[in-house]
Every structure is written in structure tokens, then in C-alpha cells.
Amino acid sequence: ILNVEQSPQSLHVQEGDSTNFTCSFPSSNFYALHWYRWETAKSPEALFVMTLNGDEKKKGRISATLNTKEGYSYLYIKGSQPEDSATYLCARRVSGTYKYIFGTGTRLKVLA
Amino acid sequence: NAGVTQTPKFRILKIGQSMTLQCAQDMNHNYMYWYRQDPGMGLKLIYYSVGAGITDKGEVPNGYNVSRSTTEDFPLRLELAAPSQTSVYFCASSPSTMGTESYGYTFGSGTRLTVV
Numbered sequence: 001i002l003n004v005e006q007s008p009q010s011l012h013v014q015e016g017d018s019t020n021f022t023c024s025f026p027s028s029n030f031y032a033l034h035w036y037r038w039e040t041a042k043s044p045e046a047l048f049v050m051t052l053n054g055d056e057k058k059k060g061r062i063s064a065t066l067n068t069k070e071g072y073s074y075l076y077i078k079g080s081q082p083e084d085s086a087t088y089l090c091a092r093r094v095s096g097t098y099k100y101i102f103g104t105g106t107r108l109k110v111l112a
Numbered sequence: 113n114a115g116v117t118q119t120p121k122f123r124i125l126k127i128g129q130s131m132t133l134q135c136a137q138d139m140n141h142n143y144m145y146w147y148r149q150d151p152g153m154g155l156k157l158i159y160y161s162v163g164a165g166i167t168d169k170g171e172v173p174n175g176y177n178v179s180r181s182t183t184e185d186f187p188l189r190l191e192l193a194a195p196s197q198t199s200v201y202f203c204a205s206s207p208s209t210m211g212t213e214s215y216g217y218t219f220g221s222g223t224r225l226t227v228v
Contacts, residue, residue, distance in 0.1 A: 034216045043202060044155075046216025089154070098143060098162055099170060100217075104154035 004092050006103035013080050014111050020076045021106040023090035027071035034100065035064055035075055036089040044089055047075075080110040114138050118203050118220035125193040125227045133188040133223050135203030143206045144186040145217065146170075146178065148199040155202065161186055193227045200224050 005024045013019045023033065032051045036044040048057045053068040061078045077084055087105040094101060119134045135144065142163050147155040147170075157170030161180040175197060177189040186205075190197060201224075204217040 032213045036216065043219035043221050044217070045219075049213055049216050051213055091155075098160060098168075099157055100145075101157070101171070102147070102155040104152060 004090060004101050004103040006088075006090060006106050008106060009104065010107040010109070012109045012111060015080060015082060017080050017110075018076065018078045019080055019108070020074050021088065021108075023073045023075070023092075023103055025071050025073075025090075025092045027068060029095035030068040030071075031093040031095050033066060033073050033093075034091045035073070036091070038087040038089055038105065040086070047088075075106075077108070080108075082110045082112050084108060085110045116203055116205050116218050116220035118201075118223050120223060121221065122224045123226070125190070125225065127193060127195065127227060129193050130189070130191050131193065131225075133190070133201055133203075133225070135186045135188065135220060136184050137186075137203075137205040137218070138184065139205065139207070139218065140183060141205035141207045141218070142183065143208065144180065145204045146176075146186070146188045147202045147204065148172065149202060149222075150199050158188065158201075190225075195227050198225060198227045 007022050035047040037047050038044040048064045050066040055066040057064050063076045066073045087107045089105045091100040091102045116137045145160040146158040149155050156172045158176050159178040161167045164183050167178050200222050202222050203220040206217050
């Protein structure tokens with residue numbers, strides 16, 4: 001079982017600031033990476049599914065990039081808003097299986 | 113369209129008791145998963161199933177059992193509950209391997225279990 005690491009663990013930014021955080025994973029036998037947004041007292045919701053090296057995906061003010069050769073993905077939030085406050089999770093598929101291993105998440109708090 | 117439904121939402125068990133956490137999905141998804149979430153530890157995979165009659169262990173299966181007799185239902189059974197099983201349990205589903213890559217998981221709302 002490979003480890004998925006996310007940094008930072010938590011982050012406070014001011015409303016309007018842009019921010020980014022990292023998901024790192026072993027680069028060998030890469031298959032797919034997911035990003036999820038998890039608001040307090042709710043269940044995680046899928047943001048992005050990324051499969052190809054160099055992938056860049058965007059949803060509104062949130063975007064993500066993927067580097068499978070070096071084993072990392074970045075999530076960017078442009079012009080953070082208080083409603084962006086949540087924990088952002090990434091998950092990597094274990095090659096040859098149907099299992100996904102999650103990181104511990106980055107907890108983002110956007111201050112008004 | 114209810115998605116993934118988990119019951120109960122909360123439960124307190126005494127040490128040594130047993131219970132079943134229910135998970136049902138109405139999206140005709142083939143793949144279903146059980147995760148537990150412990151503070152600072154992220155989501156850990158307990159068991160998963162790729163279709164009716166097929167289940168397999170995840171990262172932390174000890175103390176749990178599952179069954180998948182229908183596509184819709186994937187119950188998680190705790191036998192002889194222990195304080196270490198105090199956690200929030202999430203069930204998730206996805207349509208297929210390609211579907212998982214396209215859309216990610218759909219999660220249930222979670223079951224908060226306390227073992228005292």
C-alpha cells in the first residue's frame with residue numbers, strides 16, 4: 001500500500017487571496033488521482049479526476065494540475081471565498097486494484 | 113435520486129456488542145466501498161466490493177465483515193465492538209472502473225459510531 005501525502009495540513013487565508021496545496025504520491029505505476037472537497041458535517045464531493053501526466057482541470061475558481069513523473073498534483077484556488085472553507089482530499093488508485101488510498105487532507109479556512 | 117444512503121447516522125455501542133451499518137445506493141453502481149475516518153488519519157479503506165457476491169479487504173479490515181448479496185446494498189458488520197472502532201464510517205460507490213476515473217466516488221453522509 002503506497003502513501004499519499006498532502007501539505008500543508010491546514011491553511012488560513014484571507015478572503016480574496018489565492019492559494020494552493022500539494023498532493024504527493026509514489027510515481028510508479030500511476031493510474032488515476034482524485035480530488036475531493038469535504039465540508040464539515042457533509043460527505044466528500046468529487047472535484048476532479050486526473051489520469052494523464054500534464055493534465056490540468058478547472059472548475060470555476062478551482063483548478064488542479066498533475067505531474068505523474070515526479071508524483072505530485074497541485075490544487076489551486078483563485079480569489080478564495082469563505083464558502084471555499086473545507087478539507088480538500090486527494091486519493092490515488094493502487095495500480096492493479098480497485099482500491100483508492102486517501103491522503104489526510106488539507107484543511108482550508110478562508111477568513112472574511 | 114437518493115444516491116448513497118447510510119443508516120444509522122449515529123450509534124453508541126458497548127464494548128463487545130455487535131451491529132450492522134447499512135449502506136444502500138440506487139444508482140446501479142457496481143463498486144462499493146467502506147472507509148473509516150479517524151482524526152488526523154484521513155480515510156482508511158476497510159472493505160470494498162466490485163459487484164454482487166464479490167468482496168475484498170482494504171487497509172484496515174480486522175474486526176469487520178461485509179457481504180454483497182445485491183448490487184444495491186453493502187452492509188458492514190462489526191462483531192465484538194472495541195473502543196478502537198470508534199470512528200466515522202463512510203460508504204461510497206462508483207459505477208465501474210471507467211466510471212470511477214470519470215466521476216470519482218459518490219459518498220454517503222456517514223455514520224458516527226462510539227464504542228464505550
